Amino acid sequence: EVQLLESGGGFVHPGGSLRLSCAASGFTFSGHPMSWVRQAPGRGLEWVATINGGGYTTYYADSVEGRFTIYRDFSKKTVDLQMDNLRAEDTAIYFCTKGLYSGRTPPDYWGQGTQVTVS
């Protein structure tokens, strides 16, 4: 059974940093791109970042480019999101997602999310 378990959310002041982590299990970790998607309170879904299966290619939304960094650790089977210089508009639930297949793909599994509050 595929499981994605996020951790690391919390409360931080503007300009501060947080590191989110997503522990993955139940699938071939290197075979799927992993992404983070966020949802501000009462709002829609916003893609944040993606890392390919091999861990060597990353993509970022314009709103976080230069402030956020996505990593994957193959030994721990985790995907981390390092968030620096946080702003109030980064306040959201952050979901870790798994790609349905390699390459151009939607997410087929989502974690339950971790809350980040910047205030």
Added chain:
Amino acid sequence: DIQMTQSPSTLSASIGDRVTITCRASQSISNWLAWFQQRPGKAPKLLIYEASRLQSGVPSRFSGSASGTEFTLTITSLQPDDFATYYCQQYNRDWTFGQGTRVEV
């Protein structure tokens, strides 16, 4: 950036109704389009990918179609579990989600 315009934003329906939600892409995305269902307080669930392919385990009352840059999610015979918010997503280039459609009683 590719923009996704989803309509309507809210839809009132009853059990047994046929429901249609539309998403229009600002440029060609081929068929790289997915639909998700999100219930309050829960993570989104993948329903449809590649515009019309039903994800495993999703009831057959859900279907997707495409015509150029316009995409449609149809729910035939709405069930109680289907009252939720639905999002389209393009994954042709990065990801962009539509604004969402809330299906309510």
